[in-house]
Amino acid sequence: MKYGRSLVDLATELERQLATKQDMIVPTPLMHHVTSESGSSVLNIETSDGVRTFRTTENCRRQLADRLKIPYAYFERMRAEQPTLLDRNIDTWLHSQPEQRMVRTLDGNARAFLSDRYRRLDNYDLLAHVYPMLRELPGARVESCEVTDSRMYLKVVTSRVQFELQPGDVVHAGVVISNSETGQGSLSVSPLIFRLLCSNGLIAADQAMRKTHIGRMTETSHDEVTFFKEDTLAADDAAFFLKVRDTVQAAVSQATFSLIAERMRKTMGIKLVGDPVKSVERLAVKYLLQEHEKAGVLRTLIKDGDLTGFGLVNAVTGYAQEVDLYDRSTELEAIGGRLLDQGAKEWSELAEAA
Template structure:
């Protein structure tokens, strides 16, 4: 599992962000975009008070999506015809006005969202769940991180563990994640943590989600700042109490042992005899990058296990090699996707194990050839 910040570093960054983050609700007619050399400034006019912020990459994508401008063309205008991009954005902001929420951090527009977006923020979430984690016997936070788009807290229960096979032990855990910028729900997901290589497998079954959708904010003002104390209304306190209950019950012994039994069964499900072809199908199906598919192939071959279990472990092990923490977590979720897949009529797996035995010698030759390629031997 990829390591991020210590929990103390996470708390310090959340406190820092609380001091500098700002949110506005505004009619788009109060907004003007000006782009120079690929950098776009957004100016907000609030009854004569003018403030200017820089649009970050996500805000660009959200504006393009909202205005139904294909992002490839949007990016081309941004770099080659910035005045044309500004004309498009400002024109549609005025011709089809609507109220939008702007989320600002460190002088940047980090999100361009609906006025129905419910702010379930990272600091409030951490304040709600960290005391519950501290109350849980044998619980340990093994990894945490805050990125531009997400916060993650990964927890294991050191006493709730089982052997998948002799000497191959997994522990129960959970992943708590949230996005403040519209890229996903607040999630509490089961985790299987493999001790032998410190891989994290995020289990798709039994995951709990809370969505950032609320009532439309009523106001006659054309533009105004939203203050964080509004998010601490009674209904939000009740919401976070539900999240606390979800965390308390997320590490469930019965569900954990059911997942372990299902994981053992994956050892009997086989991929094809050619690991290169298997990873190629996986990469094409899930849009993996060249580096990601190379890392998965390397770990798949080194593991010398062409079962479904071996492929899952190759994917989750490769997650540790990925520089971006959010993408590493995506690969841990991909391991969970594979875990949940039925082998029936799936290109990644074969339904006749005897076919694997027949091709065993061929498979060994492929593994030797690929080992030479990946090690440079």
């Protein structure tokens, strides 16, 4: 499992972000997109205190393009080659079809362009509510955590719930909690399997609890920008956090954990009787691995020398530790979990590939 940063560093970064981020509901006629000749773009927003300027992130540009039905490849081509044309396109659609949008900013960047119904489930508030729950788990430890441009992750393992796959090969139960503040996914709570021998993590995303960021309409003005105050989550979210607590407890329960661990143990009996290279190629096609990722999984499989379904699962989750991007590393851990969910026919296609 990729390390990320310490819990103290995570909390420090979330506190820093809390002080600098700003959310607002903006009528689109008050927005103006400006792109320089070098291709850098900003969003100018007219407020009662004057014009405020925010640099746009890639995520914000993707969401802006999607909302205005501008193909992103064309959006980026205009940004690089015809910036004036891009600005005219964006402003025309923003102003001719007025609506209200939530703009989320951080460190002077417009990082998200979202619906005005987007429900803010912020990382700082989430950690403040969830961490005390996690501390109550017997033998719990934070194995890995991180906050990236797109998501926050908290991966917690408990040594009190364990399963021996084979003599000397023990796995511990855990849970991964992830959340996006920028519209790049729902809040998710998923069971986690942590293998002690190699520190591989596997996410059973099929048993995850998710909450989408859709809320009630916010009372705002159609003529001016409405700023949000950075307070904690509303009291009516208390029921939701109780559900998160129940889901965390279920994720690390002996029943849930044993079910997943038993599926993992069964993969030990699946022999890769075909060409291992072809098996990895087929896996890469099915799970959309890039060429360098396919090569990394194959290298790990050969290095470990375990030509079974279990070896293939661990080749994916083992390679996940080498990946530079924490987001992608976590996605690969979830692919390991999806492999466990495969039926006999799907496993046969991988095992007998030639």
